[in-house]
Amino acid sequence: MSLQVYLNGQFVDKEQATVSVYDHGLLYGDGIFEGIRVYNGRVFMLAEHVERLYESALAIRLQIPISPDEMTAAVEETVARNGLKQGYVRLVVTRGAGTLGLDIRRTSNPQIIIIADTITLYPEELYENGLEIITASTIRNHPVALSPRIKSLNYLNNILAKIEATDAGCLEALMLNHRGEVAECTGDNIFIVKRGVLKTPTTDAGILEGVTRNVVMELARKANVPVVECTLDRHDIYTADECFLTGTAAEVIPVVKLDGRPIGDGQPGPVTRDLRERFQTFANGD
Known part of the structure; x- marks a missing residue:
């Protein structure tokens, strides 16, 4: 039917x-x-x-x-x-x-x-082994021109960055804002873990305030993981202990390389794995 x-x-x-x-x-x-x-x-x-x-x-x-x-x-x-x-x-x-x-x-x-x-954004093995992503040359739209808080049908900006990712053999790309700061990926919000602190760009970095992003931050706080919304640049991603993405379709997925550089030890980290498990438990009502 x-x-x-x-x-x-x-x-x-x-x-x-x-x-x-x-x-x-x-x-x-x-x-x-x-x-x-x-x-x-x-x-x-x-x-x-x-x-x-x-x-x-x-x-x-x-x-x-x-x-x-x-x-x-x-x-x-x-x-x-x-x-x-x-x-x-x-x-x-x-x-x-x-x-x-x-x-x-x-x-x-x-x-x-x-x-x-139904939807499958990434292969299941990548949730276990982690994504490799690149930095796109296509930047996020200037937030003064079009507020990123509007989830509009105009996704050409994101699509162009996604093309760069697929051309590079990746499934996702990091997008910077007009100031060269980390914003988000083409369809997901981004988090890093550094010395036990969970960090993610602020909303004024030009990001969509993701529903899954907010859920994960609340789950982290309940797990006594410090959460900081702050300005990040690529140096912060390169030198992070862990990195992961969140989104409705993506859920919680680890990132293990950016621009060919391993993040942490190049494997999904313990905070990422714990938050992914907590999210699945919460989402499925277990």
Whole structure:
């Protein structure tokens, strides 16, 4: 049976889930989205994701035609209809169809799309052995030009950096901000461990404030691991004892090399392994 996609209040086969070619989400990347995990049939941190979605909408003056409570119910029903126990939800809201111009006053009927499917971002062996990443020459967008706190459909900046990673034989790339500081990777937030202290870039480094990032920081604090949000540069990554990435799709994955340089002893470290285990326990409700 075909996957059922929620499209503006209706459920349709994924092959029939279409939007207008005049939709500004397609023409200009004018829309927002959230990626959300499902564990044991439970949508993980759904309230936080829905809150961020509506904040992104407010920031770009996009009026979502249903309430947050209705959106929450729609996500849960989409997961249930597809019998998804372990998987991923992509929640998308576009500006809607308009003209071949930029004026949002000439658009109408924002599109709400909810997809529930499976996802595998990285091979399982990399969670045990760690990722090798590079530093991309493509930097993060200047935060004054476009706030990184808006999770918009315009991901070209990240895609260009991802191309650099794949060209180099890697699956992920570190992105710096306009000041040359560490920001985040193409789809994940980054953490390091140095002398037992967990460090991650601040939100003003030009990062998306990840839901998984916040969960991991809280789990670390509960485990009595000091957590510091601070400015980092590549030297801090090169000389770290451990490094790992967090994200909805990635979950918690170790990084063992940056730009060909081993991080720590070149193996996933004890803090990384412990936090990954704590995250899995928390996410699966064990």
